[in-house]
Structures are given as C-alpha cells and as structure tokens.
Amino acid sequence: MSGGPAVLSLENVCKTYGSGETRVEALRSVSLEVQRGDFVAIIGPSGSGKSTLMNILGCLDVPTSGRYLFAGDDVMRLGDDQLARIRNLRIGFVFQQFHLLKKLSAWRNVELPLLYRRARGRREKALAALGLVGLDHRVDHTPNELSGGQQQRVAIARALVTDPELILADEPTGNLDTTSTAEILAILYQLHREGRTIVLITHDPEIAAVAARVVRISDGVLTEEVPVALTGRRSGAARPRPRAPRRRAAPIADTGGEAASPPAGAAGPPEPRAQPAPVSPAGSGRPPGDRLWPRNSATTPPSSRRTVTS
Numbered sequence: 408m409s410g411g412p413a414v415l416s417l418e419n420v421c422k423t424y425g426s427g428e429t430r431v432e433a434l435r436s437v438s439l440e441v442q443r444g445d446f447v448a449i450i451g452p453s454g455s456g457k458s459t460l461m462n463i464l465g466c467l468d469v470p471t472s473g474r475y476l477f478a479g480d481d482v483m484r485l486g487d488d489q490l491a492r493i494r495n496l497r498i499g500f501v502f503q504q505f506h507l508l509k510k511l512s513a514w515r516n517v518e519l520p521l522l523y524r525r526a527r528g529r530r531e532k533a534l535a536a537l538g539l540v541g542l543d544h545r546v547d548h549t550p551n552e553l554s555g556g557q558q559q560r561v562a563i564a565r566a567l568v569t570d571p572e573l574i575l576a577d578e579p580t581g582n583l584d585t586t587s588t589a590e591i592l593a594i595l596y597q598l599h600r601e602g603r604t605i606v607l608i609t610h611d612p613e614i615a616a617v618a619a620r621v622v623r624i625s626d627g628v629l630t631e632e633v634p635v636a637l638t639g640r641r642s643g644a645a646r647p648r649p650r651a652p653r654r655r656a657a658p659i660a661d662t663g664g665e666a667a668s669p670p671a672g673a674a675g676p677p678e679p680r681a682q683p684a685p686v687s688p689a690g691s692g693r694p695p696g697d698r699l700w701p702r703n704s705a706t707t708p709p710s711s712r713r714t715v716t717s
C-alpha cells in the first residue's frame with residue numbers, strides 16, 4: 408500500500424436533523440477509516456442512517472459535529488466549490504437508479520464526466536471504461552436498448568472514467584434481477600481486486616457479503632463485522648483481503664462478449680449527480696450463496712462473518 412492518508416476518515420461524526428421534538432440523531436459518533444484498496448460494505452435497515460452517511464461520505468452533506476477527512480483533507484473546512492471539486496473529480500458515484508441520459512448512447516453517457524473538464528481523448532477513454540465492464544460491444548446502444556444490468560455497467564463505467572479515488576455505490580443492485588446482480592457484484596469485486604477503493608451501501612446482507620469488510624449501521628451507530636476466520640470460530644472461510652497496489656482492471660466479459668478495449672485513462676470530473684434513492688428494509692442476514700455469483704466469475708465466494716460491537 409501507499410502508506411498515504413486513508414481515503415476516508417470519519418472521527419466521531421454526528422448528524423442531527425431538526426430540533427426540539429423533531430430532532431433526529433441520524434448518526435451518533437460514527438468513526439470509520441477506509442484505506443486505499445479497501446472494499447467496505449455498509450449495511451443497515453431502513454432508517455438506520457445509510458443515506459445520511461452516504462451523503463456525508465460523498466460530500467453531498469456535512470456532519471453536524473466530528474471530523475471527516477477525505478484523503479487527508481478536512482472536509483468541514485472546505486467551501487462549496489472545493490466540496491464540489493472533490494465530488495466531481497475524486498468520487499465515482501453508482502446509484503440504484505443508474506441515472507443515465509436516455510437519449511445518449513452508452514459511450515456518450517460515459518463520456519459526460521470528461522466533458523465537464525473538456526478532457527482530450529474522451530471517446531477513447533469512454534470506450535476503454537466500457538471495456539472494463541465488458542460492454543465494448545454495446546457502446547452505441549442507448550439505455551433503452553440495454554438490460555438493467557448493462558445500464559448499471561454503463562453507470563459503473565461512467566464512475567470509472569474519471570479514475571476516482573473512491574467508488575461510492577448506493578444500492579447498486581437494488582433494481583436488478585438475480586443474474587444482473589451477480590454480474591454487477593462480480594464487477595465490483597473485480598475492481599476491488601484491481602486495487603480500487605469501494606464503499607458499497609446496502610440493506611441486503613447477501614449483497615454486503617461481497618465486500619472484504621462489512622460495517623453495520625443501526626440507529627445511527629456503526630459496528631464492524633469481523634470475518635469468522637479472524638475470530639477463530641471457523642477455519643478457512645475468509646477470503647484474503649487484497650492488498651496489491653492499484654493497477655488497471657482487466658476487462659470483464661459480458662454475456663455477448665467480444666474483445667475488450669484498453670483501460671480507462673486520466674481523471675476528470677463526473678457530471679453532477681442526483682441524491683441517492685431510498686432503499687428497502689433489511690435482508691436475510693445470510694452470506695451470499697451461489698445465487699449471487701456467476702459461474703464464470705473470476706471472483707471467489709465471500710467469507711462468513713459475525714458482528715462485534717466496537
């Protein structure tokens with residue numbers, strides 16, 4: 408690892424909405440560090456504070472108190488323009504609703520973040536990002552000519568095209584069927600293996616289990632889940648946590664697969680994005696089985712975990 412500052416560092420972050428009788432403590436003294444290359448899932452039931460936390464991590468909102476450092480920079484001290492710059496240049500957002508522009512082709516959608524800074528070679532970079540998610544054979548298709556899973560792949564390519572320090576995915580499989588869910592999880596896991604830093608927010612334990620690390624949020628309080636293998640309860644269950652320095656992702660084949668494009672190029676600001684959509688209530692609590700994992704995936708099944716209160 409680089410040994411640089413954590414990508415994210417929350418110290419005793421509180422977020423309070425309203426006052427008096429309508430006062431809601433949505434986040435209560437939340438502390439969390441995410442290092443470069445980490446893949447962290449944040450899981451919790453409806454109303455637990457996931458969106459509140461996501462908004463703060465994504466610099467869409469600021470804490471009421473506490474400290475949030477993004478790559479060492481104190482977010483609370485930054486002005487709106489600087490926050491927008493972090494949001495646009497350094498975080499790739501993936502949302503449940505995809506947020507693709509319907510009239511634009513896949514590559515034009517992916518190109519959008521680069522347009523904001525008038526980067527050169529935008530088409531090549533967009534095609535390369537689409538190649539990373541196995542969509543190089545669908546680059547000229549508009550969203551309504553793509554399946555839900557393919558649309559989410561386009562959204563992931565759009566998040567990647569700026570080469571962000573963090574990928575923030577809020578219920579990225581919430582609108583997808585089982586097969587597409589497995590494909591998207593495999594892509595996220597593959598991106599993690601290639602060294603990307605990912606924070607995945609979900610209500611579903613089966614989805615969360617794709618991550619190397621799971622943090623649970625309940626009533627605004629965070630607790631870390633510890634892999635079973637680390638607790639000594641069961642041997643050989645945990646997947647090793649990738650620690651390799653970041654390198655370019657290998658393309659991930661689509662079901663209609665063709666040869667992949669070269670990797671994505673330089674960073675650029677993404678388009679302004681909408682607030683995350685609300686998510687549904689908590690899931691089953693089971694780790695993912697084969698149901699969520701494609702047979703041809705380069706991924707391995709995630710580990711079992713238990714929760715400890717920190």
Ligand SMILES: Nc1ncnc2c1ncn2[C@@H]1O[C@H](COP(=O)(O)OP(=O)(O)OP(=O)(O)O)[C@@H](O)[C@H]1O
Nearest residue numbers: 424431433452453454455456457458459685686687
């Ligand atoms: N703008 C707001 N004003 C007042 N209270 C709010 C506001 N936003 C969220 N809350 C409250 O803060 C708490 C956390 O809400 P949040 O939206 O973060 O939960 P969530 O985990 O994302 O839930 P869901 O899974 O239903 O989307 C809830 O009690 C909610 O009612």
Ligand SMILES: [Mg+2]
Nearest residue numbers: 457458685686
């Ligand atoms: Mg929410």
